[in-house]
Amino acid sequence: MSIESWTNRLTQSRLWRSYFRHGWPDNPLDRSLLMTSGLFFHLHPVKVNRKSLRWSYSMGLGIITIVLFLVLLFTGTLLMFYYIPSVERAYPTMKAIQTGIPLGQFTRDMHRWAAHLMVLAVILHAARVFYTGAYKAPRQFNWVIGVFLLLITLGASFTGYLLPWDQLAYWAITVGTNIAGYAPIIGSVLRTLLLGGREVGQNALIRFYTLHIMVFPLLLILAISYHMWRVRKDGGLAAQEVSDTPDAEPEGTAPEADQHDDNTSLADTGRDWVIFPRNPSKTYGLVELMSGTSPMVNRGPENTVFSFPIVLLLELIIFLGTTFLLFLFSLARHAPLGEMANPTITIDPAKAPWYFVGLQELLEHMHPTLAGIVIPGVLVLFLLAIPYLDNSRSGAGRWFTSARGKRIVLWTTLYTLVVMPAYILLDNLITPREALRGVLPGYVSQWLIPIVVIGLLVALPVLILRRWRPTPREIMLTLFTVMFVSAVIFTLSGFFLRGPGFKLYPPWNMPGGYNPLNDL
Amino acid sequence: MKSNENADQQGVSRRRFLLWGWGASLALLLGQSLTGLLRFFTPMVEPGGFGGKIVAGQIDEFPPGSITHVSKGRFYVSGMEDGVLVMWHRCTHLGCTVPWREDEGRFHCPCHGGIYNKKGEVLAGPPPRPLDLFSAEVVDGKVVVDTGEVTERRQFDPSQLTST
Incomplete structure (x- = not known):
């Protein structure tokens, strides 16, 4: 018998037809049915806007994050078959995984790299969503969920950092949890809750383990599901909200011009039929059933393609590309495992994981409560508030909103690249804390001076911008850029320039052969 | 209308009183559970070792x-x-x-x-x-x-x- 007849027999069988309730997806009807009738496929829309498929728009960062998360679930489960969360046995089991178990080292490397890259991907995804204005109405709340997802991801990564129970892990977690101890009023309670004692010991290890393998993954699964569901409910990616001619202002466009524009775009796509002619004066709502407008307002539905197969194909490409990259990383570099944790010997330098090393750098310049609690708290609140401070709907779905927005981001980046390194170097050169010790009370050098200096540095670009009467979006662009670029600078400084004693050194001249990259 | 006037005279209607009662009980239950949870996560110190x-x-x-x-x-x-x-x-x-x-x-x-x-x-x-x-x-x-x-x-x- 030929292959075709076998396929026919398979697809005609009762078992096959009991699951697939539609034909082969080579026509619009079956392509729609495929997407709506399967549990996992139905996360996708039946049709997607062409613009939201562009690499240059989304860079696939959300999907990359999900792929990395899936890799983490898989490799993490594998590691759980051997790992024992006890202070006596954790480190030996790590050694055993790396030396005595086929592909054990590779599994651990994949897990480590995927964890680092997931934190990075989430941060880049957040930056992409911000700079394309995709947090704007109706997507405000999904941005809020996204901020929580960032925090949960950091928590998941941080709790995993302790589990190897080597010196690197032990002292990174000691430093990290002591920052929590500086929270006003609840600080010491919070630290005790986290550690189950006064120092990092057995209680802390088992707590971090449970949080890492159970609590944070569950929270992530829930929050990611909700995040993706909301993407659909809010009308897909924001890219499609942009009109086809980027230079034309939406308010100034006459209906005739828009109609014309619509025709040219149709000519581009080679489509020969139109269901609805686009008309911006029309709103698509559910007539009679409910009041208000749907997320489809101002949007013609005709610039779309069927999700099958293009979306699935793109997702497969991202999946393969991401895992291939992880593969290469894992082959190129093993996850580090230092000496077994020893609470009486502090390693030098003791650094936090790379995503917190920026905070550690900040700690060098001011009081721990200010650097570890107040500033991160203000930043998270700022992130949460962004879509509510900038509540205009216009300009969503386009990088930097406008040519002027692009210039603002460029200049703010340059400004921050000059000002923040200068602050780090100057503050290191004439440390007010040491210069004023015994002269003025501690809060002047540790609180007052840093607040005034940092406050001025952040406020200055906004004050300059006021001359050009900025929109709320442009002020957000400035503040976010200052925050983002500063975070990058502080992280790079803490990671590459801090050597033994957490002192500043040129990275090519680290004393004692210390190599910051060994901590990754 | 008449029942509304009665409610105004008495200050709180029965329905409202029960609603508040329910709410307060639920809040109390939640607070109790949270306190218990916090207590669960605060271990006593082992005698003999560090802490003794x-x-x-x-x-x-x-x-x-x-x-x-x-x-x-x-x-x-x-x-x-x-x-x-x-x-x-x-x-x-x-x-x-x-x-x-x-x-x-x-x-x-x-x-x-x-x-x-x-x-x-x-x-x-x-x-x-x-x-x-x-x-x-x-x-x-x-x-x-x-x-x-x-x-x-x-x-x-x-x-x-x-x-x-």
Whole structure:
């Protein structure tokens, strides 16, 4: 018998037809049915806007994050078959995984790299969503969920950092949890809750383990599901909200011009039929059933393609590309495992994981409560508030909103690249804390001076911008850029320039052969 | 209308009263559960080990000027003219273990460069206060340290010393 007849027999069988309730997806009807009738496929829309498929728009960062998360679930489960969360046995089991178990080292490397890259991907995804204005109405709340997802991801990564129970892990977690101890009023309670004692010991290890393998993954699964569901409910990616001619202002466009524009775009796509002619004066709502407008307002539905197969194909490409990259990383570099944790010997330098090393750098310049609690708290609140401070709907779905927005981001980046390194170097050169010790009370050098200096540095670009009467979006662009670029600078400084004693050194001249990259 | 007037006269309608009662009970239940959960996560300290009473040694093992590290109890015993000072070896900045540097003659934390003198006072670096103290007493010539209680302090004071 030929292959075709076998396929026919398979697809005609009762078992096959009991699951697939539609034909082969080579026509619009079956392509729609495929997407709506399967549990996992139905996360996708039946049709997607062409613009939201562009690499240059989304860079696939959300999907990359999900792929990395899936890799983490898989490799993490594998590691759980051997790992024992006890202070006596954790480190030996790590050694055993790396030396005595086929592909054990590779599994651990994949897990480590995927964890680092997931934190990075989430941060880049957040930056992409911000700079394309995709947090704007109706997507405000999904941005809020996204901020929580960032925090949960950091928590998941941080709790995993302790589990190897080597010196690197032990002292990174000691430093990290002591920052929590500086929270006003609840600080010491919070630290005790986290550690189950006064120092990092057995209680802390088992707590971090449970949080890492159970609590944070569950929270992530829930929050990611909700995040993706909301993407659909809010009308897909924001890219499609942009009109086809980027230079034309939406308010100034006459209906005739828009109609014309619509025709040219149709000519581009080679489509020969139109269901609805686009008309911006029309709103698509559910007539009679409910009041208000749907997320489809101002949007013609005709610039779309069927999700099958293009979306699935793109997702497969991202999946393969991401895992291939992880593969290469894992082959190129093993996850580090230092000496077994020893609470009486502090390693030098003791650094936090790379995503917190920026905070550690900040700690060098001011009081721990200010650097570890107040500033991160203000930043998270700022992130949460962004879509509510900038509540205009216009300009969503386009990088930097406008040519002027692009210039603002460029200049703010340059400004921050000059000002923040200068602050780090100057503050290191004439440390007010040491210069004023015994002269003025501690809060002047540790609180007052840093607040005034940092406050001025952040406020200055906004004050300059006021001359050009900025929109709320442009002020957000400035503040976010200052925050983002500063975070990058502080992280790079803490990671590459801090050597033994957490002192500043040129990275090519680290004393004692210390190599910051060994901590990754 | 009439029932509304009645409600106004009585202040609170029965329906509203029950609603508030329900709400208050639920809030109470939730608060109780949360408190229980918090308590569950706050362990009691194991006796015997760190957190209990630990014998550091004979008092004459700590002559003036000496610094002794008792790693089992996580503390330093600093010998002085008028007695001994028992300090937790944890840096008050971010919790690193502070090593005594014989060559420098002071405590020098490698994490962020905190420097303390023999009395635990901050000479340089970011620590916000001197090294924390454990209370100690001399029983039969032995220094017994209670590691269950940590005392934070602003500066050195002779009353912090333990002597026979």
